[in-house]
Amino acid sequence: MILEWIRFIIGTVILCVGLITFALEVFGVYRFHFVLNRMHAAAMGDTLGIGISLIGLIIFSGFNFTSLKMLLVVIFLWFASPVSSHLIARLEVTTDEELEKYCDVMPHETAE
Amino acid sequence: MNTSLQNAYHVVFVGALVFLAVMLLLCFIRAVKGPKVADRIVATNMMGTIVMVIIAILALLLKEGYLADICIIYAMISFLAVIVLTKVYMGVYREKKEKEERGK
Numbered sequence: 001m002i003l004e005w006i007r008f009i010i011g012t013v014i015l016c017v018g019l020i021t022f023a024l025e026v027f028g029v030y031r032f033h034f035v036l037n038r039m040h041a042a043a044m045g046d047t048l049g050i051g052i053s054l055i056g057l058i059i060f061s062g063f064n065f066t067s068l069k070m071l072l073v074v075i076f077l078w079f080a081s082p083v084s085s086h087l088i089a090r091l092e093v094t095t096d097e098e099l100e101k102y103c104d105v106m107p108h109e110t111a112e
Numbered sequence: 113m114n115t116s117l118q119n120a121y122h123v124v125f126v127g128a129l130v131f132l133a134v135m136l137l138l139c140f141i142r143a144v145k146g147p148k149v150a151d152r153i154v155a156t157n158m159m160g161t162i163v164m165v166i167i168a169i170l171a172l173l174l175k176e177g178y179l180a181d182i183c184i185i186y187a188m189i190s191f192l193a194v195i196v197l198t199k200v201y202m203g204v205y206r207e208k209k210e211k212e213e214r215g216k
Binding site for chain 1: 114117120121124128131132135138139142148149150151153154155157158161162164165168169171172177180181183184187188191194195198199201202205
């Protein structure tokens with residue numbers, strides 16, 4: 001009984017850390033004013049936020065197939081999130097005509 | 113004897129769901145307001161991540177294990193959506209550019 005309560009408290013603390021990470025992500029997206037800065041804040045939730053939240057849920061769930069599938073989601077997002085961030089950054093650099101107004105770029109590296 | 117623990121789990125899960133719903137609404141406002149295409153895609157990606165956590169919490173709250181499968185499929189489909197949207201917008205931009213150069 002007391003062990004169940006200890007598991008509940010540890011899982012709740014870890015889940016709350018993940019939810020705070022999501023709050024920081026949304027705050028960062030509203031705080032910055034340019035897409036490439038906003039993406040920095042948004043990529044934090046993709047890996048760190050969902051990772052910590054799902055670790056909290058895995059502690060709630062115990063050792064079974066549901067927690068294994070949640071771990072698979074986290075591992076998949078570790079691979080998928082950098083790729084999608086890279087593609088969005090390349091879209092922005094390719095299509096933005098006035099990129100020099102926001103950040104320093106080398107002229108030959110912007111051409112794709 | 114065990115009902116107090118179940119009540120505590122219920123409170124934590126429902127509280128987390130309400131918090132994530134507010135975050136989802138803020139992301140949606142960002143996706144509507146975003147001045148550029150890349151802003152909207154970033155906000156959509158964030159909404160996908162938050163919905164994944166909501167599905168994972170529901171899998172434990174409703175005690176339905178198969179919702180975790182839906183979580184995996186949602187992750188794959190949202191990754192695919194980002195890739196397809198970026199490719200489509202880059203193709204649209206290149207076609208517009210070619211048409212402008214031909215018009216000159």
